[in-house]
Amino acid sequence: MAAAFALIVGRELRLVLRRRGEALNVIVFFVVVASLFPLGVGPEPNQLRAMAAGVAWIAALLAALLSLPRLFAADHADGTLEQLVLAPPPLAVTVLAKIAAHWLTTGLPLTLAAPLIGLQYGLPADALCVLLFSLLLGTPALSMLGAAGAALTLGVRGGGALLGLLLLPLYVPALVFGAGAVGATLAGLPAAAHLSLLGAILAVSSLVGPWAACAALRIALD
Amino acid sequence: MLETRGLACERGGLRLFSDIGFRVAPGGLLRVRGANGSGKTTLLRALTGLTRPVEGTIRWKGEPVDDDYRAQLLFLGHAPAIKDDLTVAENLAFSLRLAGIECSGGQREGALEALGIARLAALPARYLSQGQRKRAALTRLALSARVPLWLLDEPFAALDDDALGRVSRLCASHLAAGGLLVLTSHQDIAIAGAAEQTLALGN
Amino acid sequence: MNPDWLRFASPQAFFPLAGKLIPWFSAAAAVLALAGLYVGFFVAPTDHQQGEAYRIIFIHVPAAWMSMFIYLVMAGWAGAGLVFNSRLSHMMASALAPTGAMFAFLSLWTGALWGKPTWGTYWAWDARLTSELILFFLYLGFMALQAAIDDPRRADRAGAVLALVGAVNVPVIYFSVKWWNTLHQGASVSFTKAPTMAAIMFTGMLVMVLAFWMYSIAVSLARVRAIILERERRAGWVHELAAA
Numbered sequence: 001m002a003a004a005f006a007l008i009v010g011r012e013l014r015l016v017l018r019r020r021g022e023a024l025n026v027i028v029f030f031v032v033v034a035s036l037f038p039l040g041v042g043p044e045p046n047q048l049r050a051m052a053a054g055v056a057w058i059a060a061l062l063a064a065l066l067s068l069p070r071l072f073a074a075d076h077a078d079g080t081l082e083q084l085v086l087a088p089p090p091l092a093v094t095v096l097a098k099i100a101a102h103w104l105t106t107g108l109p110l111t112l113a114a115p116l117i118g119l120q121y122g123l124p125a126d127a128l129c130v131l132l133f134s135l136l137l138g139t140p141a142l143s144m145l146g147a148a149g150a151a152l153t154l155g156v157r158g159g160g161a162l163l164g165l166l167l168l169p170l171y172v173p174a175l176v177f178g179a180g181a182v183g184a185t186l187a188g189l190p191a192a193a194h195l196s197l198l199g200a201i202l203a204v205s206s207l208v209g210p211w212a213a214c215a216a217l218r219i220a221l222d
Numbered sequence: 223m224l225e226t227r228g229l230a231c232e233r234g235g236l237r238l239f240s241d242i243g244f245r246v247a248p249g250g251l252l253r254v255r256g257a258n259g260s261g262k263t264t265l266l267r268a269l270t271g272l273t274r275p276v277e278g279t280i281r282w283k284g285e286p287v288d289d290d291y292r293a294q295l296l297f298l299g300h301a302p303a304i305k306d307d308l309t310v311a312e313n314l315a316f317s318l319r320l321a322g323i324e325c326s327g328g329q330r331e332g333a334l335e336a337l338g339i340a341r342l343a344a345l346p347a348r349y350l351s352q353g354q355r356k357r358a359a360l361t362r363l364a365l366s367a368r369v370p371l372w373l374l375d376e377p378f379a380a381l382d383d384d385a386l387g388r389v390s391r392l393c394a395s396h397l398a399a400g401g402l403l404v405l406t407s408h409q410d411i412a413i414a415g416a417a418e419q420t421l422a423l424g425n
Numbered sequence: 426m427n428p429d430w431l432r433f434a435s436p437q438a439f440f441p442l443a444g445k446l447i448p449w450f451s452a453a454a455a456v457l458a459l460a461g462l463y464v465g466f467f468v469a470p471t472d473h474q475q476g477e478a479y480r481i482i483f484i485h486v487p488a489a490w491m492s493m494f495i496y497l498v499m500a501g502w503a504g505a506g507l508v509f510n511s512r513l514s515h516m517m518a519s520a521l522a523p524t525g526a527m528f529a530f531l532s533l534w535t536g537a538l539w540g541k542p543t544w545g546t547y548w549a550w551d552a553r554l555t556s557e558l559i560l561f562f563l564y565l566g567f568m569a570l571q572a573a574i575d576d577p578r579r580a581d582r583a584g585a586v587l588a589l590v591g592a593v594n595v596p597v598i599y600f601s602v603k604w605w606n607t608l609h610q611g612a613s614v615s616f617t618k619a620p621t622m623a624a625i626m627f628t629g630m631l632v633m634v635l636a637f638w639m640y641s642i643a644v645s646l647a648r649v650r651a652i653i654l655e656r657e658r659r660a661g662w663v664h665e666l667a668a669a
Contacts, residue, residue, distance in 0.1 A: 004320070007320060008320075011305075014308070015305060018307040018308075019307060078301055078304065078305065079300070079301025079303035080305060082272060082297070082299060082301075083303045083320070086270055087320045087321060088292060089320070152570060152586060152587055153573075156570070156573045156574055165562065165569055166566045169562040170590070170591070170598075172602070173600075176604060177601060177604070180604070180608055204597060208593055212586050212589070215507075215582075216583060219579055219582040219583050220583075221272050222272065235577065235656075
């Protein structure tokens with residue numbers, strides 16, 4: 001099973017490397033969206049500092065949404081998805097491998113790009129660290145639930161907006177605890193509680209997301 | 223070894239076929255014929271387990287199909303199941319490893335040779351013609367001797383005479399080794415030495 | 426072996442049964458609603474803090490409870506449909522969704538109507554209202570997904586998976602929103618602080634909950650009958666029904 005996991009992650013990474021542009025677009029989108037908020041609400045430093053975590057997190061949610069359709073859609077279109085479902089490895093392993101690759105090419109780069117947001121919004125170093133850590137814990141949860149959303153909407157009309165409608169309510173807990181952790185740090189309070197709850201969200205998402213994604217893939221291919 | 227009883231499938235609320243029963247023994251070939259839309263692909267997909275039949279049973283080696291069944295079948299659908307961004311060789315290596323088939327680089331080269339596309343090995347699949355893609359998809363057959371059940375949906379479509387001959391020979395040797403083959407096709411391509419049955423869908 | 430009532434698991438058998446039940450539930454709903462509204466608007470005493478405006482609680486709170494209850498029932502039918510591969514279970518889930526969404530919206534709207542005279546604002550980001558808003562989005566998502574998928578069987582099953590995912594997440598979402606609300610003490614209005622409950626107020630709300638429940642059953646049965654006719658439109662019994 002580990003071999004199959006590594007094989008599929010390897011293929012996904014190779015495919016993304018061959019189409020670097022798509023993955024980079026998502027990161028650039030993340031930074032662009034975050035840059036829009038000051039243009040909308042004004043550059044007052046205290047206001048921006050208070051908004052920073054929320055903006056970074058919301059931009060991460062939207063960037064994740066943008067990247068999710070390509071999780072299964074391309075494979076579905078050229079027939080490789082059926083082969084993955086029919087292959088000997090359990091579908092759960094395949095789905096987890098795809099989620100892992102998705103996170104490595106979306107969530108992780110977003111987390112690494114977050115310091116740029118910190119810079120734009122004047123976040124102090126300790127708050128920035130907490131932001132990075134919260135994104136590190138939270139973005140895998142976004143990928144887990146996102147896989148379920150992508151599988152449910154495979155080949156369905158309505159595109160990105162439908163995916164957003166389905167996933168954004170489910171992303172609320174991660175947003176609340178992730179941004180809340182940074183808010184606590186800015187107020188001089190410990191962020192441990194928020195981060196542990198974020199960890200719990202990750203645990204729940206890791207059970208619910210892949211299960212739902214497997215069920216939804218089978219339904220989509222029926 | 224492969225047996226169905228009373229199989230019925232629906233698509234979009236319409237009953238495509240009912241009460242399909244057949245038995246294929248080792249070395250046996252089943253050709254599924256029918257007009258467009260008669261349910262040939264759906265029947266094949268039901269045999270793979272991708273599509274759930276509304277009625278009927280499928281038995282493999284006397285037992286109802288379970289998780290192990292997947293590992294004993296090879297399914298090639300309409301779409302070539304090839305990633306455009308990977309080379310022909312990479313595509314082949316991935317699909318074989320995914321199926322758990324161990325083989326060396328030399329054997330894979332031999333397989334590409336058997337389908338007449340060895341010179342395309344390092345080319346990204348994007349640049350292949352329709353027929354070349356089909357050949358690339360079918361290359362798996364040359365190394366899947368140990369997979370007993372082959373389910374092929376329109377394997378001969380888009381192939382020229384040369385390729386038809388090659389594929390036909392691969393099928394024949396699979397059957398000679400005791401494998402089973404169920405295929406759908408509009409074309410009457412002969413496969414040497416096959417214990418043939420025909421199933422006609424859609425009346 | 427199988428109990429006789431299991432034959433109602435077939436849409437064809439359930440259709441006439443549902444038709445017979447609707448008038449009873451409608452009547453019960455009407456009676457209970459009249460009783461509840463009477464208690465709420467005439468019997469219950471004027472609140473010394475909020476005056477008459479608080480009376481909208483007799484619609485707001487029952488609507489909120491029903492919206493949550495219906496989501497769980499909907500998820501239950503969805504799960505039953507997946508486990509037993511029963512078409513009727515899926516149809517029931519689809520029939521319940523619009524009613525649940527309506528109650529969620531009603532709860533939000535009456536919350537706004539309550540907020541304005543009492544606390545001077547139509548909307549406040551308190552935990553209950555925010556959770557209700559997200560629940561409303563979950564209903565919309567379910568209905569949107571089913572509407573977007575053409576194949577009814579796939580729409581049923583995909584919607585069912587989504588409903589179950591939502592059901593698991595609703596407590597998580599509610600908890601996170603409560604947490605978020607207690608952090609940001611700036612929003613000091615709390616719609617959860619209902620006036621201290623006289624027993625009669627609680628009775629009034631309970632009666633309204635029952636009224637809404639009967640209404641939901643009646644409306645969902647009517648809706649499921651329409652869904653059955655649409656889905657089974659090629660079946661012989663539907664043609665006979667249309668000819669009659």
